[in-house]
Amino acid sequence: MSKFVHLHIHSEFSLLDGANRIKDLPVRAKELGMDAMALTDHGVMYGAIDFYKACKKEGIKPIIGCEVYVAPRTRFDKEPAIDKKYNHLILLAKDNQGYKNLSKLVSIGFVEGYYYKPRIDLEVLEKYHEGLICLSACLAGSVNQALLNGEEKKAEEIALWHKKVFGEDYYIEIQNNGIQEQVLANQKLVKLARKLDIPLVATNDAHYLKKEDSYNHEVLLCIQTGKKMSDPDRMKFDTDELYVKSPEEMSEYFSSFPDAIENTVKIAEKCNVEFEFGHTILPNYDVPEEFETHYDMLKKLCDDGLIKRYGENYSEEIAKRADYELQTIKNMGYVDYYLIVWDFINYAKRNNIPVGPGRGSGAGSILAYAIEITDIDPMKYNLLFERFLNPERISMPDFDVDFSDEQRQEVIDYVSKKYGPSHVSQIITFGTMSARMVIRDVARVLDFPYAEADKLAKMIPNELHITIKKALEQNKELSDVYENDENIKKLLDIAMGLEGMPRQASTHACGIVITKEPVDTYVPLYVRDNQISTQYIMTTLEELGLLKMDFLGLRTLTVIKDAIEMVRINRGIEVEFDKEMSDPKVYKLWQEGNSSGIFQFESQGMTNFMKELKPDCLEDLIAGVSLYRPGPMDQIPRYIRGKQNPGHNEYTHPALEPILNVTYGCMVYQEQVMQIVRELAGYSLRKS
Helix, strand or coil, rough: CCCCEECCEECCCCCCCECCCCCHHHHHHCCCCEEEEEECCCCCCCCCHHHHHHHHHHHHHHEEEEEEEECCCCCCCCCHHHHHHCEEEEEEECCCHHHHHHHHHHHHHHHHCCCCCCEEEEHHHHCCCCCEEEHHHCCHHHHHHHHHCCHHHHHHHHHHHHHHHHHEEEEEEEECCHHHHHHHHHHHHHHHHHHHCCCCCEEEEEEEHHHCCCCCCHEEEEHHHHCCCCCCCCCCCCCCCCCCHHHHHHHHHHCCCCHHHHHHHHHHHHCCCCCCCCCCCCCCCCCCCCCCHHHHHHHHHHHHHHHHHHHCCHHHHHHHHHHHHHHHHHHHCHHHHHHHHHHHHHHHHHHHCCCCCCCCCHCCHHHHHHHHCCCCCCCCCCHHHHHHHHCCCCCCCCCCCEEECCCCHHHHHHHHHHHCHHHHEEEEEECCCHHHHHHHHHHHCCCCHHHHHHHHHCCCCCCCCHHHHHHHHHHHHHHHHHHHHHHHHHHHHHHHHHHCEEEEEEEEEEEEEEECCCCCHHHEEEEEECEEEEECCCHHHHHHCEEEEEEEEEHHHHHHHHHHHHHHHHHCCCCCCCCCCCCHHHHHHHCCCCCCCCCCCCCCCCCHHHHHHHHCCCCHHHHHHHHCCCEHHCCCCCCCCCCCCCCCEEEEEEEEEHHCCCCEECCCCCCHHHHHHHHCCCHHHCCC
């Protein structure tokens, strides 16, 4: 173990305050000869799992923590003049129980205590202290504040309360941060610690990686507060010392208190949180008493569904496919997954809530079709089940389900009631500072004229995932001004230093997580506009094995429902989709370019494409949209690759060979694609 460990660090997830990128922290620790490091973002744990993985990758021991906000009275008190003030406290998880308690405390801060900041109080701190190490925090800590206000007795009472709760896991924190007030605080803190026999620990409250990054951090603070660097009253720390210092720097400064340095190592040795990835934690689905097992219920649903879809005497091919899928689902442990999805889709259909027919790889499951999770026959279109579930490529299955946008919440409410409100949550997502956005932000902070900033931002190509660095390589005009204008070079260098950092948190448009135990048992919670979300993004939840579902509210389904109802009321006609989709008049809409308002057929490019293709059946539309949308050619459904060779399982169409396995877009390969589509348009594959 190294001779010093950083235990107080803020990353980019201390939004617009911390400037340390998660991926850079363990790399820097390794460079400085340290083998452990903590993450303690302000009031949140957004980056905990990313930090854990980044540290493991570099061979650095990750310490999961948080700098929580503590209410001056209780977390429920919210009077402006009193409760807007709060204190900081560092909490570090010793073990997995400590991680659970830290998640619980951070969640309570949002769900119950939010007032300007997510706040906890001493009541819940005492209740959930097990497995946690507590440090007295920075100048904003309650012990520091009492000492700086000359209230030594109060400081002693606060310290003794924490010592009583945390025992030997409570430490008085002293810092080396270049702030004059801290020097005075350190003297009083050391005296207090010695008097009360509380161990010292040295930290540095690192908000950025290196000393030279301090200016970029000041700009970031200005972006957060809406100020300019020229504003005399802007928020600033009056120091350039809040960086990830080396063990030598820390040891030299605290040479009179070697125990404060040694204790960082002792604390790191106590902290041993381990996360498991790749397993699955599904919620409990209660089956009716007539079924002995969950598998028995799924099999019964499937047997009945196959008869309903294909008739009493369905083919041997269908029977074999269904049995293969059923065994795969059972062996991979996803029986409950199918039942859970079937249950809420069944609820929606029973209650006249429009549900999409299914999309994505889930449409390749004949059992999903049988139990009406999807309404697309995978046998008719020769869709592959292995794209959805494959024993050789273990991954959580994922049905993307579309509901009417006006009634989506009814389904979420049903799921919440069935599994319990504490077991269902929305999912967080983060908006980041894109290339154009960060240029405008930095330009405002540096007092650049708006017109000049706007011109500069518009030099960034309007491409997905474009970065300033890539733009400099692609746009000679931009690279020329960068090389020849010192002010613009400074602006762009700062912008590149901040680009891609998270700017704000929001709620994912469709993601829902459903858990076995209450959600905050696994992950911390976040609240925005009275809506509870997880603090981890969708992919992180999946890595932790939690069940994530996409409940997408689709306006198109609402429009279709309303249209069907209007036709029924005004014309007395009950719309039958199978019948309507075989009516040539339907396809005339696409042939004549009247596809406005039809999902994925609205753009001018697609409209022109369909007018030339002249589709006259559903399969033509499928082929057309698959060919038009950018993506790997080998992902086009197999049925559009050509007629099946007798006795073979492969589809071969020589016209497709020249651009197979090439990432393409219609605009790039327009002539080739149109030639293929013309050939496919008359091809007998659609008559199968």
